[in-house]
Amino acid sequence: MKGLWRGLLTLASLLLVWQSVVTLGDLPPYILPGPWAVMLALWHHSESLLRHAGVTALEIILGMVLGTLLGCGSALALGYSRRVRRWLLPVLIASQAIPVFAIAPLLVLWLGYGMGSKIAMSMLIIYFPVTANFYDGLRHTQRGWLDLARVMLPEPRRWAVLRHIAIPAALPALASGLRIAAAVAPIGAVLGEWVGSSAGLGYLMLHANSRMQVDLMFAALFVLAALAVGLYFLVDAGLKRLLPWHPAIPETEID
Numbered sequence: 001m002k003g004l005w006r007g008l009l010t011l012a013s014l015l016l017v018w019q020s021v022v023t024l025g026d027l028p029p030y031i032l033p034g035p036w037a038v039m040l041a042l043w044h045h046s047e048s049l050l051r052h053a054g055v056t057a058l059e060i061i062l063g064m065v066l067g068t069l070l071g072c073g074s075a076l077a078l079g080y081s082r083r084v085r086r087w088l089l090p091v092l093i094a095s096q097a098i099p100v101f102a103i104a105p106l107l108v109l110w111l112g113y114g115m116g117s118k119i120a121m122s123m124l125i126i127y128f129p130v131t132a133n134f135y136d137g138l139r140h141t142q143r144g145w146l147d148l149a150r151v152m153l154p155e156p157r158r159w160a161v162l163r164h165i166a167i168p169a170a171l172p173a174l175a176s177g178l179r180i181a182a183a184v185a186p187i188g189a190v191l192g193e194w195v196g197s198s199a200g201l202g203y204l205m206l207h208a209n210s211r212m213q214v215d216l217m218f219a220a221l222f223v224l225a226a227l228a229v230g231l232y233f234l235v236d237a238g239l240k241r242l243l244p245w246h247p248a249i250p251e252t253e254i255d
């Protein structure tokens with residue numbers, strides 16, 4: 001409950017600063033609309049915003065599911081096979097040097113203007129953090145556990161060690177990757193919508209920009225931020241339930 005009040009207080013403070021900048025700077029609405037104008041845009045365009053938000057949310061969720069599956073599979077392949085590690089790991093690292101904005105037009109060209117290209121973009125955005133965190137967790141399994149497993153487990157020992165020791169030990173690291181993925185997944189979907197789409201919050205922002213409806217652009221940004229925050233806390237709550245044996249350190253102990 002205290003966290004909720006802190007969040008509301010932070011939001012109120014940001015709105016106050018925002019309104020102060022608009023008022024003291026005497027900024028016209030087409031440069032920076034005030035919070036009240038954005039609230040009115042949220043109310044007047046609520047049906048359109050909800051419709052486009054539903055499209056973007058579906059793209060984000062499907063991209064996150066597919067990216068998580070692909071990332072977990074890649075991390076397991078890297079942890080299981082030294083040969084796969086030699087070939088895939090350099091490719092995985094080199095792929096991060098390519099800006100996602102450069103890939104988006106190609107995905108639209110290959111997959112069309114529908115949801116497929118946006119799902120693929122969202123999947124690519126979260127693929128690396130999931131793979132890197134899960135693989136890092138697999139690599140840093142405690143040496144004592146591995147030595148004990150190699151002595152006690154029957155053949156084939158490699159998969160048995162990975163299944164019974166390394167994967168459970170790496171789940172907290174995977175959880176960290178999923179939290180990062182939940183925060184950045186909306187970026188991929190919106191980037192894909194900016195390049196080419198007929199629906200979604202990114203499309204709505206571009207449409208509003210062409211008509212100089214800056215208040216509607218801010219309203220779409222507000223909805224997108226709410227989607228991202230809601231997805232993050234939903235994933236965080238789910239991970240806490242799935243990993244009750246790995247509780248977080250209380251903030252009082254950190255302080």
